[in-house]
Amino acid sequence: MRRLLFLLPVAMFVAVAVYFLLALNPNRDPTLVPSALIDKPAPVFDLGGLDGGKGLALAGFKGQVAIVNFFASWCEPCRDEHPLLMGLEKKIGVPLYGIAYKDKPADTEHFLKELGDPYDAIGVDESGRTAIDFGVYGVPETYVIDKQGRIRKRFVGPLSESAIAGELLPLVQQLQHS
Amino acid sequence: MLDELGHYALILALCIAALQSTVPLYGASRRHAGLMAVGQSAAVAQFVLIALSFAVLVNAYVTSDFSLATVVDNSQSTKPLLYKITGVWGNHEGSMLLWVLILSLFGAAVALFGDNLPPGLRARVLAVQGMIGVGFLTFIVFTSNPFLRAHPAPLDGNGMNPVLQDPGLAFHPPFLYLGYVGFSVAFSFAVAALIEGRVDAAWARWVRPWSLAAWCALTVGIAMGSWWAYYTLGWGGWWFWDPVENASFMPWLVGTALIHSAIVVEKRDALKSWTILLAIVTFSLSLVGTFLVRSGVLTSVHAFAVDPTRGTYILILLVLAIGGSLTLYALRAPALQGGGIFAPISREGAIVLNNVLLTTAAATVFLGTLYPLFLDTIGGPKLSVGFPFFNRTFVPLMVPVLIAVAVGPLLAWKRGDLRGALQRLWVAFAAALLVALIGLYIAGFKPILALLGLALAAWVGIGAIVEWAERVKLFRAPPDETWRRARHLPRASYAMSIAHFGLAVSVAGIAASAFEVENIQMMHPGDSIPIAGYVLKFDGTTKAPGPNFTADIATVEVRRGGQTVEVLHPERRFFPLQQMTTSVTAIRTNFLADLYVALGDPDDSGGSTIRAYWKPLTPWIWMGAVIMAFGGLLSLSDRRWRVGVAAKRRLPAVAPAPGE
Amino acid sequence: MRYVFALLLLILLVPAALAVEPSERLSDPALEARARALSEQLRCLVCQNETIDESSAPLAHDLRVLLRQRIAAGDTDAQAVKFLTDRYGDFVLLKPPVEPATYVLWFGPIAVLLLAAGGALIYLRRRKAATPAAPLSEAERRRIERLIEEDG
Numbered sequence: 009m010r011r012l013l014f015l016l017p018v019a020m021f022v023a024v025a026v027y028f029l030l031a032l033n034p035n036r037d038p039t040l041v042p043s044a045l046i047d048k049p050a051p052v053f054d055l056g057g058l059d060g061g062k063g064l065a066l067a068g069f070k071g072q073v074a075i076v077n078f079f080a081s082w083c084e085p086c087r088d089e090h091p092l093l094m095g096l097e098k099k100i101g102v103p104l105y106g107i108a109y110k111d112k113p114a115d116t117e118h119f120l121k122e123l124g125d126p127y128d129a130i131g132v133d134e135s136g137r138t139a140i141d142f143g144v145y146g147v148p149e150t151y152v153i154d155k156q157g158r159i160r161k162r163f164v165g166p167l168s169e170s171a172i173a174g175e176l177l178p179l180v181q182q183l184q185h186s
Numbered sequence: 187m188l189d190e191l192g193h194y195a196l197i198l199a200l201c202i203a204a205l206q207s208t209v210p211l212y213g214a215s216r217r218h219a220g221l222m223a224v225g226q227s228a229a230v231a232q233f234v235l236i237a238l239s240f241a242v243l244v245n246a247y248v249t250s251d252f253s254l255a256t257v258v259d260n261s262q263s264t265k266p267l268l269y270k271i272t273g274v275w276g277n278h279e280g281s282m283l284l285w286v287l288i289l290s291l292f293g294a295a296v297a298l299f300g301d302n303l304p305p306g307l308r309a310r311v312l313a314v315q316g317m318i319g320v321g322f323l324t325f326i327v328f329t330s331n332p333f334l335r336a337h338p339a340p341l342d343g344n345g346m347n348p349v350l351q352d353p354g355l356a357f358h359p360p361f362l363y364l365g366y367v368g369f370s371v372a373f374s375f376a377v378a379a380l381i382e383g384r385v386d387a388a389w390a391r392w393v394r395p396w397s398l399a400a401w402c403a404l405t406v407g408i409a410m411g412s413w414w415a416y417y418t419l420g421w422g423g424w425w426f427w428d429p430v431e432n433a434s435f436m437p438w439l440v441g442t443a444l445i446h447s448a449i450v451v452e453k454r455d456a457l458k459s460w461t462i463l464l465a466i467v468t469f470s471l472s473l474v475g476t477f478l479v480r481s482g483v484l485t486s487v488h489a490f491a492v493d494p495t496r497g498t499y500i501l502i503l504l505v506l507a508i509g510g511s512l513t514l515y516a517l518r519a520p521a522l523q524g525g526g527i528f529a530p531i532s533r534e535g536a537i538v539l540n541n542v543l544l545t546t547a548a549a550t551v552f553l554g555t556l557y558p559l560f561l562d563t564i565g566g567p568k569l570s571v572g573f574p575f576f577n578r579t580f581v582p583l584m585v586p587v588l589i590a591v592a593v594g595p596l597l598a599w600k601r602g603d604l605r606g607a608l609q610r611l612w613v614a615f616a617a618a619l620l621v622a623l624i625g626l627y628i629a630g631f632k633p634i635l636a637l638l639g640l641a642l643a644a645w646v647g648i649g650a651i652v653e654w655a656e657r658v659k660l661f662r663a664p665p666d667e668t669w670r671r672a673r674h675l676p677r678a679s680y681a682m683s684i685a686h687f688g689l690a691v692s693v694a695g696i697a698a699s700a701f702e703v704e705n706i707q708m709m710h711p712g713d714s715i716p717i718a719g720y721v722l723k724f725d726g727t728t729k730a731p732g733p734n735f736t737a738d739i740a741t742v743e744v745r746r747g748g749q750t751v752e753v754l755h756p757e758r759r760f761f762p763l764q765q766m767t768t769s770v771t772a773i774r775t776n777f778l779a780d781l782y783v784a785l786g787d788p789d790d791s792g793g794s795t796i797r798a799y800w801k802p803l804t805p806w807i808w809m810g811a812v813i814m815a816f817g818g819l820l821s822l823s824d825r826r827w828r829v830g831v832a833a834k835r836r837l838p839a840v841a842p843a844p845g846e
Numbered sequence: 847m848r849y850v851f852a853l854l855l856l857i858l859l860v861p862a863a864l865a866v867e868p869s870e871r872l873s874d875p876a877l878e879a880r881a882r883a884l885s886e887q888l889r890c891l892v893c894q895n896e897t898i899d900e901s902s903a904p905l906a907h908d909l910r911v912l913l914r915q916r917i918a919a920g921d922t923d924a925q926a927v928k929f930l931t932d933r934y935g936d937f938v939l940l941k942p943p944v945e946p947a948t949y950v951l952w953f954g955p956i957a958v959l960l961l962a963a964g965g966a967l968i969y970l971r972r973r974k975a976a977t978p979a980a981p982l983s984e985a986e987r988r989r990i991e992r993l994i995e996e997d998g
């Protein structure tokens with residue numbers, strides 16, 4: 009019995025070491041905060057558009073699968089991601105909407121003119137309130153919304169080729185056929 | 187050329203460490219004096235080589251040698267000299283080199299000052315130190331090599347994080363490492379004792395000074411880190427229960443238990459296996475801390491650039507070192523002979539209570555720090571654990587500890603008189619009650635926890651004085667007698683009183699932070715705001731260039747009773763290379779309270795936000811830590827440690843060693 | 847991960863507020879006090895080792911303002927916090943909720959204490975002193991006293 013007690017420290021250490029091993033998984037990002045809205049209805053929003061644009065509202069999604077991308081002209085990783093967004097709509101066959109986060113409309117327009125406009129429609133969220141409703145904590149972030157208007161997945165940080173091919177595309181296809 | 191020399195020295199040190207970990211161990215099992223002596227030469231040689239390597243790296247930074255990749259990543263030619271030097275350890279590779287430098291320093295110290303250690307024990311201790319050295323040197327050479335080249339060498343470097351360009355970096359990591367790594371000696375002694383199968387008073391007489399030295403350094407290191415955060419961050423926060431802060435705090439808690447437990451082993455020949463376990467656990471927590479900071483499993487402001495490969499490597503080191511030593515403990519510790527008998531109510535009993543509470547406290551911090559990680563790896567919800575958790579769990583644990591700190595020293599060894607001790611502490615109790623009542627009168631019931639903290643601080647502080655008064659029979663014997671007794675009290679006794687008193691001072695400072703007053707306003711030149719009996723007059727800001735930044739310097743007059751008593755200059759500095767702004771706060775202290783002023787954002791109309799705080803007793807937090815460390819150092823200078831070292835010269839004498 | 851880090855640097859580029867700004871404050875001191883108390887309990891998601899009260903990140907500023915709007919609109923403390931956890935999850939709380947997933951966390955310390963104390967008690971009972979020794983004479987007591995004080 010007494011001997012067992014002496015084994016306790018090493019046993020506890022083994023448990024801790026196993027957790028550490030699991031935590032070392034290179035796919036794990038400790039700063040990543042999972043979305044609190046997965047499988048919940050997307051927040052209702054109605055944003056104005058850029059100069060001459062029609063704006064963006066949740067009601068306008070009309071029971072379709074949609075991708076919503078939060079971006080800003082002052083955001084360096086958004087620039088990195090932008091080429092992948094061009095033509096994304098064609099590739100995945102569902103609308104790609106953009107929401108400009110805490111950006112002056114003039115700056116957003118300049119950004120899009122320079123890099124191209126991949127979006128079906130753009131909403132201007134200068135105050136950032138809509139983003140807060142979505143639970144955005146940095147840009148870029150991309151949300152997949154299903155036919156019932158629920159958020160099904162969130163991508164934090166710029167999209168990558170592998171994320172688009174491996175996760176975004178399959179999910180969209182699955183949602184399209186549900 | 188020089189860089190290659192440094193690199194070569196490092197690799198050579200690794201080879202020597204390998205020798206040091208094997209030959210003396212074999213020699214000890216065979217009782218071969220020559221082989222055992224290899225340990226000492228190897229330890230000294232290892233230190234010399236690593237010191238050389240470190241000197242080369244420092245030189246590379248100082249001369250802005252951009253052929254080394256780490257210098258490119260972390261330095262910049264316009265950086266002031268102090269920060270070029272301290273920048274050596276402001277990054278992963280350089281700080282690891284500092285780590286092994288201190289490890290080898292302690293090993294060499296044991297080799298050089300350990301002449302009166304039994305040769306077998308010394309050889310085994312140095313072998314274990316060597317093993318730790320091998321582990322970390324291979325880690326450095328293969329995954330974190332500071333001597334890797336940048337090819338081609340760029341014209342200038344990427345500079346250092348502006349937040350690190352502060353004198354704090356000169357002191358905080360070195361002291362912290364002296365602490366963390368210093369506990370490796372206790373660890374080595376513990377493992378050596380387990381290998382030998384024997385723990386005696388002589389072992390404890392050796393373990394205690396080394397543990398104490400490491401503890402002093404760690405106390406100062408943690409206090410410095412806290413103070414640095416305080417004056418840098420701009421709102422006076424000094425502890426966030428951040429994972430890396432906790433990683434340094436856990437070894438401190440267990441280390442405190444260790445230094446007290448070692449006293450019992452030395453004096454009463456009891457608590458042996460418990461002390462060995464504490465020695466192993468303290469250093470293990472240092473290693474776990476190293477893992478947490480450098481592996482990327484947790485987010486922290488302190489985390490170095492992360493790389494899961496490095497993390498895996500350190501984990502292997504952890505498994506070998508901690509798993510190995512704890513397994514050895516499970517196998518060998520039950521056979522250790524129990525020693526002196528004592529009653530539950532006694533000084534030994536109080537130290538056992540101290541151990542229980544402190545290790546539970548460390549376990550609590552451990553749980554709070556790692557729980558989010560554990561949940562996350564098993565796919566649970568993502569949670570965060572912050573100070574509300576620690577306030578509800580750690581703080582209540584400290585209450586019995588603080589009560590016991592005053593009572594314990596008044597209990598006799600073997601069998602103590604609790605009632606007598608408590609009766610003698612009536613003064614301390616009265617003081618605590620008085621503090622609580624005054625506090626209640628001034629502030630009401632709302633800050634009840636803070637008042638409890640202040641009362642406990644009074645209990646501990648006055649209790650330490652009471653204990654001293656008992657020993658010198660203050661007021662109970664003629665003044666001559668008291669004076670004679672006071673002069674002849676051993677230093678260790680004063681050290682204990684001082685260290686415990688320092689604890690009280692820190693606790694008071696911590697408790698009083700609940701009474702802080704703040705005034706944050708947008709001010710234009712000529713405006714004044716009141717705070718805590720002062721009036722602060724804002725006179726505007728001026729721009730000034732620095733070596734690698736531009737500064738906005740505000741002028742704030744501190745007035746009292748119509749007179750200007752001081753002019754403060756809080757700053758904001760913008761570093762163009764890193765595109766970062768840091769704040770330099772201005773603090774006026776009278777050692778009883780800090781008047782803390784920081785400069786915030788300017789607005790478009792030429793005004794600036796001024797954040798003024800009055801923080802009562804806050805300087806005591808760090809002053810208390812310094813007092814505690816001083817007490818520890820005083821204990822180190824006690825005759826008995828010096829006697830231990832000098833015993834070799836007294837060998838011809840027949841009389842028993844003094845102090846026994 | 848690298849991108850989030852790059853993002854952090856960028857956020858510092860934007861003229862950063864040094865935590866709670868005078869312009870954010872509510873005019874009613876009682877409501878403002880509630881807002882401060884609450885924001886000290888919420889973690890900033892950008893600089894994840896600061897509260898939103900302390901953080902200079904723009905998101906922290908937005909959340910501080912939002913919190914004050916909710917409180918001014920009549921939300922209780924719990925409702926205002928729920929507004930945030932609905933959007934950001936429980937990670938934003940510095941005090942983890944007490945739920946089955948966190949029982950080990952919250953009750954762990956007490957469990958460890960009882961275990962350690964229990965172990966210590968068992969250990970102490972074994973160490974209990976035998977029969978008390980014979981009483982000491984005056985001379986012996988004085989001698990012992992002297993030895994004790996010298997020994998320290």
